[in-house]
Amino acid sequence: xxxxxxxxxxxxxGGTVSLEPRDCGVLKVGRGKLSVADRLxxxxxxxxxxxxxxVQVVNVAHRTTAFFAWDACPQQPTLRQRARRxxxxxxxxxxxxxxxQLASCGSGSWCVRA
Numbered sequence: 001x002x003x004x005x006x007x008x009x010x011x012x013x014g015g016t017v018s019l020e021p022r023d024c025g026v027l028k029v030g031r032g033k034l035s036v037a038d039r040l041x042x043x044x045x046x047x048x049x050x051x052x053x054x055v056q057v058v059n060v061a062h063r064t065t066a067f068f069a070w071d072a073c074p075q076q077p078t079l080r081q082r083a084r085r086x087x088x089x090x091x092x093x094x095x096x097x098x099x100x101q102l103a104s105c106g107s108g109s110w111c112v113r114a
Contacts, residue, residue: 014059016056028071036055
């Protein structure tokens with residue numbers, strides 16, 4: 001097994017990094033298991049992130065370094081595409097948590113309370 005992956009960034013065992021991309025992109029896992037946006041990703045798996053979507057990337061392995069890459073999208077998504085993606089994530093969260101409730105947080109925004 002290789003200990004270094006060209007073009008990939010290392011993330012130490014148990015390490016965490018915050019991402020808030022200026023443009024949309026694709027997070028790719030080269031080695032290890034990463035927890036990203038309430039999803040567990042393994043080698044070869046990808047996750048699309050929208051511009052400004054803040055996520056924590058956590059290496060869930062306690063003994064091995066994980067490697068991930070970040071590639072920008074060739075074309076930025078429209079507002080409608082971003083809204084659909086956000087609603088799909090909200091739906092997955094609520095489906096997985098039967099006690100979740102959608103509530104107004106004031107100022108015209110909404111929160112999910114688990």
